[in-house]
Amino acid sequence: MTTPPALTAHIATARANSNLALIKYWGNRSDALRLPANGSISIGLAGLFTITTVAFRADLTADQITIEEQRAPEQAAARVSHHLDHVRQLAGVTQRAEVTSRNNFPTGAGIASSASAFAALTLAAATALQLSLTERELSAIARLGSGSASRSIPGGYVEWHVGDRHSDSYAETIAPPDHWALCDLIAVVSRAHKSTGSTEGHAIAATSPFQVARVAGAVERLAICRKAILDRDFDALAAIAEVDSTLMHAVMMTGTPALFYWQPATLAVMESVRTWRSAGIPVFYTIDAGANVHCLCPAAQADAIAGRLKAIPGVTDVLRALPGGPAEVIDKADEVIAHGNPHP
Secondary structure: OOOOOOOOEEEEEEEEEEEEEEEOOOOEEEOOOOEEOOOEEEEEEEEEEEEEEEEEEOOOOOOEEEEOOEEOOHHHHHHHHHHHHHHHHHHOOOOEEEEEEEEOOOOOOOOOHHHHHHHHHHHHHHHHOOOOOOHHHHHHHHHHHOHHHHHHOOOOEEEEOOOOOHHHOOEEEEEOHHHOOEEEEEEEOOOOOOOOOHHHHHHHHHHOOOHHHHHHOHHHHHHHHHHHHHHOOHHHHHHHHHHHHHHHHHHHHOOOOOOOOOOHHHHHHHHHHHHHHHOOOOOEEEOOOOOOEEEEEEHHHHHHHHHHHHOOOOOOEEEEEOEOOOOEEEOHHHOOOOOOOOOO
16 A cells, blocks of 8 residues: 655546345444445446546535535535545545546446445545555445445455454455356336435344344355356355345335335236246346346346346336446546446
């Protein structure tokens, strides 16, 4: 890790993919450090990304945060500035930054937008300040902004380790993107920003009588999921992912206050997927903290299953993503944001 010289204006742009948790993260052992209650496993989502540019400037007296071409709300701006403070402290600088960030998919709708956002922010800021950090170190820092952001630093199939301290709680690749061509078909039933975000939800988790049991069984579920991925065992992965998803939402629904993210169309997709799989169609679902449903299938069946999903009343769009690579620094001149339905 190196400390840059005195700065006048340093700038970098980074792109990070969203990720989908197959074994979920819900609840913290430490809110300050975002140390998770249990480990998790995810897939990076190619084509569903955040691009963030960070420019440290000597003429700024405060951070300037722009998200989706609008000035960030006060709470969101404060969260970004607080995260930048971690990177500034590592670099030994105090300069303020101009930050611009955009997603090419719905924000705050249960598609892990905070994961890609804070992963991209971490990499861009560290690069702009000329810090030489390992992937493990970047993952741990990204976790401080959003727990799931730790999983958007590495690529492919990723496991986030619980850890007992800051440096030990990080994510790493357990299988590369090309290990298994699974396609995530996201049945969009709502593009609205959640009224209760994940940060607030994690704080509520401990109030559910089911959280202790969910966490206690996580080690076994992680082992089953990890083996299913390494063995490319679709049926085993389908079974454990759906159970784990339901366990997380059971905790949400029985916390205080209760969080009900599912909508009628969410349930319709879940029921359809179960029916299709019982008829021999290889597809399963998992749902993050939102109403939209992630339906995973072999890439060869993606077109046919996407067509089925689009026919379900209440499904307004189907986004798709194959396993994606790690967060990366890009040339600002090459910044491209795709609008509409991402098709990697």
